[in-house]
Amino acid sequence: MRVTQSMLTNNMLRNLSSSYNNLGKYMEQLSTGKKINRPSDDPVIAMKGMDYRTQVNQIEQFERNIGEVHNWMDNSDSALDKVQKGLERLRELAVQGANGTYEEGQRGNIAAEVDQIKEHLVELANTKVNNKFIFSGSATTGNGGEPPYELNEDGTFVTPINTNDVNIEVSDGTKIRVNVKPDSIFTEDLFKDLTDFSNALKDGTDDEAIGEFIGKIDTHIDNNVNARADLGARQNRIDLIENRVKEQLVTAKDMMSKNEDANMEEVIMNLTSQEAVHRAALSAGARIIQPSLLDFLR
Template sequence: MRVTQSMLSNNMLNNLSRNYQNLGKYMNQLSTGKQINRPSDDPVIAMKGMNYRSQVTHVEQYSRNLGEVHNWLDNTDSALDKVQMTLERLRELAVQGANGTYEEGQRGNMASEVRQMADHIVDIANTKVNNKFIFNGTATTGRDGDPPYEVDADGNLLHPLNTERVMIEVSDGTKINVNTPSDSVFNADLFKDLVDFAKTLESGDDDEAIAAFIDKIDTHIDNNVNARADLGARQNRIELIENRILDQEIAAKDMMSKNEDADIEEVIMNLTQQEVVHRAALSAGARIIQPTLLDFLR
């Protein structure tokens, strides 16, 4: 086959073009730290990268959901702890009030404290976290933004409560109930009993009538303790799920890194080798292009 000067020049230029492309590829890998910069560079790596990135996004969303779960449970536990202290103080007042040594004026002072405690429990029941009422089931906005718990002078709740469970997904196919049902602690009997307790103290009834509220308050204390025990069990489960999600996130990011990230040492070595090849190609090309007929006629 006849080889012309033009063919040699074209081959040389094509080789130089490929060298430039390789240099550009390694320079891009070095500057971005990634093996590819567009899907066409390596469709297999690109497809795997999309799958790994989707998995990472999925797991990160569950991590954010777990943060929301912690927010619900921690604030609920804090609120129920305050309820516990308030109920224990109310029980102390019931024991004191049932003691026949207290005069009518002293019992009146106790009644005032009981009413203040009852109002305090209403405030706790209307606890808001991130602008959501946490003790009103799925109706977290209340009644058009108004508190869900309102009590009349006789201790009756003025509005029906939402007792549905608030569920948050924390992993594939796993949802956690994050709220404490409104009727488990803040039920209608609680507020009615507290108002009746205050009225009994004010009325000057006998000690037995006052002592009857000790058992009633004990019942509400038990309800609160049971609610906190259930809450603690959910918190323990969340910790186990959180550890598993963290492991999944680390594994997914590691796989994504191995798939996409360039080996910098290898890239530098390839770039150095390509520079040597490129300089050699330029040197050889210069020898091919320079000679012309005039060079031989000199």
């Protein structure tokens, strides 16, 4: 086969174009830090990258969910702590009220404090976090936006009907209950006992009858302690899950990085080598495109 000047020229231009493409590829990798910048660069890496990115996004969502769980549980525990203090104060008042040395007017003052604590417990029952009532089951908006718990003028207590669990997914296939059972603390019995206790103090009931409220309040204290213990157990579990999710996130990001991120040292070496090849190609091309015989016959 006869090699002509045009063949040499065309080959040289084609090779120079390929060299420019390689230079562009390495420059792009160097500037973006990625092995590929479009799926056509390497479909396999692109497909794996989509899977890894989906996994990372999912784990990051679990992290956000865990933050919501902490927010819900921490506020629940804080409210129950205040309930505990209120109940302990009520027990002290019951002990004082059962003391025969107290006069009727002094017992009336105790009754006034009991009424104030009772209203305080209603406020705690209607605790709101992120515009959600946390002690009303899954009906977190309450009764059409109104507080779920209500204390009537006659002392009767209205509790929410909804007692469903509020579950949040914290890892793949794992959901955890974040709320305290609405019917475990703020019950009709609690507020009925407090109303009866207050009335007994106001009516001048005998010491023994007032003393019976000590045992009733102890029962409500035990209920609150049990609810906090259950909540604490779930808080410990969510801490363990959070540590595992954080480790999964580190692993997932590492896998995504290994799949997508370019080895910068290797890219720089390839770029330097390609620049040398490109200069050599330009130098060789300059020798190929020499004046032809026709140029000397002019």
